[in-house]
Amino acid sequence: MGVGKGTVARALVKASDYFAIDTDDLIESVENRRVKKIFEEEGEPYFRNLEKKCALWLEKNVDNTIISTGGGFFKQENIHRIGTIIYLESSFDGILNRIHSAPNAKAKLKKRPLLSNLEEAKKLYNQRVEDYKKVSDITVNVENKDLNLIVEEILGKVNENN
Numbered sequence: 001m002g003v004g005k006g007t008v009a010r011a012l013v014k015a016s017d018y019f020a021i022d023t024d025d026l027i028e029s030v031e032n033r034r035v036k037k038i039f040e041e042e043g044e045p046y047f048r049n050l051e052k053k054c055a056l057w058l059e060k061n062v063d064n065t066i067i068s069t070g071g072g073f074f075k076q077e078n079i080h081r082i083g084t085i086i087y088l089e090s091s092f093d094g095i096l097n098r099i100h101s102a103p104n105a106k107a108k109l110k111k112r113p114l115l116s117n118l119e120e121a122k123k124l125y126n127q128r129v130e131d132y133k134k135v136s137d138i139t140v141n142v143e144n145k146d147l148n149l150i151v152e153e154i155l156g157k158v159n160e161n162n
Ligand SMILES: Nc1ncnc2c1ncn2[C@@H]1O[C@H](COP(=O)(O)OP(=O)(O)OP(=O)(O)O)[C@@H](O)[C@H]1O
Pocket: 001, 002, 003, 004, 005, 006, 007, 008, 098, 099, 101, 102, 103, 108, 112, 142, 145, 146, 147, 150
């Protein structure tokens, strides 16, 4: 949430032949409602089940594509069969600064139910940070780094990895 997935994905599309999709966007599209509404109206397990369905579909049907994912998507059992996993690394404060300095900061915070309580969000970040490192094939630090450099690093590391 707020680490720059969307921004980085859009820059990667411009700089390469890849196209990009986003798991939260796919889920919102098939449900015809926002993630926040899905959490409110159906609860988190229902959302996680949609992520699972999405993960199985991605594994079977999507290749050579940049897939940005929701922050909890890494837990999907088939994650390694979907593709190369890139971790955009940042401190919690780095993420918060990003979100707060975004021109649409208020809307962004409203959209993300798990960010509504900062203490809880920090707890979740601390719980996940080691798992993110473990699950990823490639790590790119994005804190205070120019977008062009991030793109260059990702494309370089993906080439090395394949
Ligand atoms: N390398 C960067 N340098 C400076 N600002 C950045 C960089 N990457 C992203 N940002 C800014 O940080 C904010 C959050 O980025 P973005 O919306 O891409 O995050 P996200 O991870 O896709 O968030 P969410 O999952 O909540 O949609 C945006 O205002 C964006 O312009």
